[in-house]
Amino acid sequence: MFDGTCHCGAVRFSVSEAPQWLTRCNCSSCRRRGGLWAHFGSDKISLTFEPDVVIRYIWGDKTLANVFCKTCGCTTHWENLDTTPGARMGLNFNMCEPKAIEGLRIRHFDGADTWEYLD
Ligand SMILES: [Zn+2]
Numbered sequence: 001m002f003d004g005t006c007h008c009g010a011v012r013f014s015v016s017e018a019p020q021w022l023t024r025c026n027c028s029s030c031r032r033r034g035g036l037w038a039h040f041g042s043d044k045i046s047l048t049f050e051p052d053v054v055i056r057y058i059w060g061d062k063t064l065a066n067v068f069c070k071t072c073g074c075t076t077h078w079e080n081l082d083t084t085p086g087a088r089m090g091l092n093f094n095m096c097e098p099k100a101i102e103g104l105r106i107r108h109f110d111g112a113d114t115w116e117y118l119d
Helices: none
Strands: 002-005 012-015 022-025 037-041 045-048 054-058 064-069 075-080 088-092 106-109
Touching (some): 002 088
Parallel strands (some): 022 106
Antiparallel strands (some): 002 012, 022 037, 037 088, 054 064, 075 088
């Protein structure tokens, strides 16, 4: 089980399976926010937050929304704007305790240019 929470605790997630890997991305958005992404189908994820505690940031081709806590500013996850059940979404595993995620493989994704993994 992997649990994550923003700094102030207003936004929480949990997922019961390990991600295949964690993704660091160098696109213009991710390099600024510093996400460490784990991807799952939305049906695998439990998210807990009140509707008014987050802000959604949508840009570019408008396929996803980056979601961050209004109070503490942490980017906790991204939501797929395709609302089909099970659509892929991303959790920012920087919200997890370091001990819980140590040992997970980290891959570097070239979201800035080639749209491929660099390893
Ligand atoms: Zn917060």
